[in-house]
Amino acid sequence: EVQMVESGGGLVKPGGSLRLSCTGSGFTFNTFAMNWLRQAPGKGLEWISSIGPTSDFYIHYADSLRGRFTISRDDAQNSLYLQMNSLRVEDTAVYYCAAGGVEIWGQGALVTVSS
Amino acid sequence: DIVMTQTPHSSRVTLGQPASFSCRSSQDLLHSGGDTHLTWLHQRPGQPPRPLIYKVSRRFPGVPDRFSGSGAGTDFTLKISRVEAEDVGVYYCMQSTEFPRTFGQGTKVEIK
Numbered sequence: 001e002v003q004m005v006e007s008g009g010g011l012v013k014p015g016g017s018l019r020l021s022c023t024g025s026g027f028t029f030n031t032f033a034m035n036w037l038r039q040a041p042g043k044g045l046e047w048i049s050s051i052g053p054t055s056d057f058y059i060h061y062a063d064s065l066r067g068r069f070t071i072s073r074d075d076a077q078n079s080l081y082l083q084m085n086s087l088r089v090e091d092t093a094v095y096y097c098a099a100g101g102v103e104i105w106g107q108g109a110l111v112t113v114s115s
Numbered sequence: 116d117i118v119m120t121q122t123p124h125s126s127r128v129t130l131g132q133p134a135s136f137s138c139r140s141s142q143d144l145l146h147s148g149g150d151t152h153l154t155w156l157h158q159r160p161g162q163p164p165r166p167l168i169y170k171v172s173r174r175f176p177g178v179p180d181r182f183s184g185s186g187a188g189t190d191f192t193l194k195i196s197r198v199e200a201e202d203v204g205v206y207y208c209m210q211s212t213e214f215p216r217t218f219g220q221g222t223k224v225e226i227k
Binding site: 035044045046047050060062063096101102103105106107108 | 152154156158163164165166169175205207209211214215216217218219220221
């Protein structure tokens with residue numbers, strides 16, 4: 001079965017850090033670009049960051065998040081990561097990983113930033 | 116950044132009847148590689164988005180053929196030939212021609 005499984009969400013205080021993980025299976029992970037997106041409560045979808053496959057490597061971030069969020073991947077582990085630092089209340093959202101041209105989505109991980 | 120604008124914001128549709136939704140981009144989405152990277156996704160409440168259409172008109176595997184996409188340049192349309200109850204939710208268009216990737220604000224679909 002083709003799937004992406006996320007982990008690492010939770011409650012964190014403003015200014016804190018959190019690392020999200022996403023593991024892919026059922027497809028050739030290392031040939032796919034990977035993406036992080038998020039959806040604040042009751043809001044639409046927002047792209048956060050993308051990382052290319054080894055054959056066409058690149059990293060891009062949304063301007064508003066560059067410097068606080070870091071994307072990385074470990075193809076040996078079929079895993080994608082998002083390190084989030086200096087978290088703000090407005091970062092509260094469901095965070096999704098998605099493979100390729102967003103054709104394979106994870107189930108989402110809720111991140112709540114609150115004191 | 117490319118701004119994606121969807122209309123209408125919401126739509127009440129009749130079961131068995133056709134429905135269509137519009138998406139406009141602030142710039143031509145034709146990529147230098149020759150493809151137009153416009154994707155449609157469907158999201159039901161409490162679920163992750165499900166991709167429906169990529170490169171304007173190509174259905175992802177498993178997507179029913181009642182869904183079709185069309186358009187070029189800056190104007191795109193998603194059509195449902197005969198609406199079914201499971202089609203409720205929010206439909207988003209997304210451009211991946213350039214970074215940052217951007218989404219429309221969504222069209223919320225309900226059944227009459």
